[in-house]
Amino acid sequence: MTATGADARPVTELTRALVFAAEAHANQRRKGAAQEPYVNHLIEVLDLVARATAGHDMDVMLAALLHDAIEDTGVTADALAEGFGPAVAAMVLENSDDMSLPKEERKRHRIAAMARKSYGARLVKTADVISNIRAVVLSAPAGWGPERKLAYLDDCRHLIDAGRGTSAMLETIFDETAAEAERAIRDGGPMTVEGHLAAVHELEAAIGQPVHLVYLANTGCREITRDDVEKLAALAQRSFPSCTIERADAVYEGRLRPILTARIRSDSSAAVVAFAQQLCVAFGERFVGIEVAGRYIRVYSDDTA
Incomplete structure (x- = not known):
């Protein structure tokens, strides 16, 4: 049986991109309490885009799987162009933030650029935002309370409003997702995803006064000194x-x-999360690992979901 439709390239093109994305993001997890493999997010974005295009635009589906490769993994636009074509690389590049800019400036630029993006890039970004909103409610980053979640939701609405007219289907899903997310955040209850009740993952609160483990990850792979x-x-x-500090070796990337x-003694898991955020800034780390109530989670310096 042969493929039919507007884009008849074989499904192996898509599976090749999935393998590429899985390898590129192999050491990356989502930033929430559940710590899902990052590839889950990429597949969710692909699913939304594939449904919106009825599976007829291979370049957009490839860009959905690869949309964070440049921004998060160090893969270059040239490498994507060589492997998957210039159209795919261009869409991924359109949706890649300049991480050298301050967070608020990146946010403003993202909204200002939305209307100028290509059709395919807007499709991917809309699907990406839908996935991110779900994640913020179902498995929020450490330290995100209701106010932070609602502020993020407002930012997402401004972004999608700037690119309206791209896909009626995706924009309907976005509107329904945003409304359901706001209700769940304000009520502190569960959230439905396209009509199905979804489980909410929470970082367990500390009981008693446990000892928490904090990992200063040395993401820059530099020498650790006595000053550190x-x-x-x-x-x-x-x-x-109290705090016991030890040198260790770790394998990362x-x-x-x-x-x-x-090793830190504390009644408050929130205090440990806040401490990890301070360490990210003080040491210029992309993330700091912590164990709270026997569970490992990464706390990021720039914790945009």
């Missing part, structure tokens, strides 16, 4: 009664690197 140890200790003693770990 003293800096970590000084930051810890501002908030916690296929590289063995020196790290610092801190």
Whole structure:
């Protein structure tokens, strides 16, 4: 049986992109309490785009799977163009933020650029935002309370409104998702996703006074010095009664690197999350790992979902 429709390229083109994306994002997880593999998000975006195009636009479906490759993994636009064609690379590039800019400036640029994006890039971005809104409600990043979630939802509405007229189907799903997300956030209850009740994942609250483990991940793979140890200790003693700091080695993104770990006694898991966020800023780390109530989670310096 042969493929039919506006784009008859074989499904193997799509599976090849899925393998590429899975390898590129192999060490990446979503930022919420459930810590889902990042590829789950890419597949969800692909599913939404495939439904919106009835599976007839292979380039857009490929761009959906690869939409975070440049921004998050270091894959270049040239590599995507060589592997999947210039049209796919162009759409991915359109949806890639300049991470050297401050967060608020990136947000403004994202909204201003939405109407100028190509049709395919707007499709992918709309699907991406739908997936992200679901994630913020069902498995929010550490430290995100109702006000932060509602502010993020407002930003998403401004972004999609800037590109209206792209896909009636996706925009309807977005509107329904945003309304349901707002209701769930305000009520503190469950959320439905396209008519189906979805489970909410929460970071467990600490019981008693457990000892939490904090991993200073050394994402830049630099030398760890005595000054780093003293800096970590000084930051810890501002908030916690005790802290044991140890040097260790860890494998991240296929590289063995020196790290610092801190064992912290605290009644408050929220305080540990806040401390990890402080460490991200103080040490210039992309993320800091923590164990709270026996569960591991990454806390990001730039925790946009």
